[in-house]
Amino acid sequence: MNQSGESLRDRKKRRTRAALERATVRLAAERGYDHVTVEEIAAEADVSVRTFFNYFASKDEALIGADPEAGPRMAERITSAADGVSPFEAYRQSVLAEITDELNNARDLWLLRKEVLMQRPDLLVRAFANSAESEQLLAAAVGERAGLPESHLYPRLVVAAGSAAFRCAVTRWALDDNVALGDLVGEALDLFGTGLVHVPPHHHEGGTS
Amino acid sequence: MNQSGESLRDRKKRRTRAALERATVRLAAERGYDHVTVEEIAAEADVSVRTFFNYFASKDEALIGADPEAGPRMAERITSAADGVSPFEAYRQSVLAEITDELNNARDLWLLRKEVLMQRPDLLVRAFANSAESEQLLAAAVGERAGLPESHLYPRLVVAAGSAAFRCAVTRWALDDNVALGDLVGEALDLFGTGLVHVPPHHHEGGTS
DNA sequence: CTGCAAACTTGCAGTGACTGCAAAAACCTC
């Protein structure tokens, strides 16, 4: 093995994966998601179509490029939070940390994705369909912290709320350039945290509030 | 036009749609969703494949059989709720009413769908991808009642919470026969209403509640 | 450096969802 811990092979794999993700997002933003074929994406990334499907289970997945390690990473963050932290708060922080990291690493990709998602909001919903095992993992972590049995609604609900918050935040983000995605997700999670029976106040743009 | 307001044509259309939905659910429950082709479904319902796609945009849609009138109906219920009712409560009641109706009209179909969704939970998520305009409609109704602008996060979030509640409730429902789906959705919405920072108490099975 | 095994890539053939189009059939109105 290499002393760096990352072999030539590993490096190549990461580069290929990134190239495919990048090609998908770029082409989709450029000429519309369904005017791009997998064949074109593969060509752009200089691999065969078959290889595309070795990396991503679907075209959708390549567009969002969900990091397969994100689930475990977030679960770890939840279980290792300090003792006094509530389950919801632990989850909230883990989501926000993940988003911040992601935006720092690939802000440009997200700006392109925004273009695509503005025209096809359903793609974002579909993207979450593939993340069932991650949700399972997170729900288990939340459940453990809450001291609730596997079967209880609450942990699942917290995680589903996270997806919903992210989804709504992105939709809203796509409408207006002057907000940070992380802030929007945070705001959405706060609303879920304090309860939807409370209608939030209406912030006026020009107001000094 | 017919005095009944529903012509032969209309009746046939409704019957065909129902037959396709039924065939999809039945076959999928019987031998697994992806071991059923649209060709087989169409044959079962005695129509051509092309006709299947005149009724449903996708196989997924036929499995869930989302009533296209459900969105407008729910929106109407929200806007026409009594004056003192909060936006969230109005939404909550509209969701519960819709589910009660649906279960009364097609409980058998839902029992079969349960079988399918137990093995492929992702199908439920995907089903919501197609209901973007309905969500839009509901969000507008909630927003109006809350006196918030179109662009605000809150209405979208309420509606997304509804989807999430439904999704989690169905997942939970599929695990255990002794609960009513309506109750689970109600419970989930209550948690969203009062806020996820509050960890709910753990109900023991043997309780007499 | 060589040879071997494991991992990765590729082509190919095939399945099945989904679409547009134009002709045929069914229905509705008068």
Add this chain to the structure above:
DNA sequence: GAGGTTTTTGCAGTCACTGCAAGTTTGCAG
């Protein structure tokens, strides 16, 4: 029943996605 409107259908075609059986590249040990 003629004539206009919908609905159904068949057909040809595109594209996502899969399994399989080579081919190629990389890792490693001798």
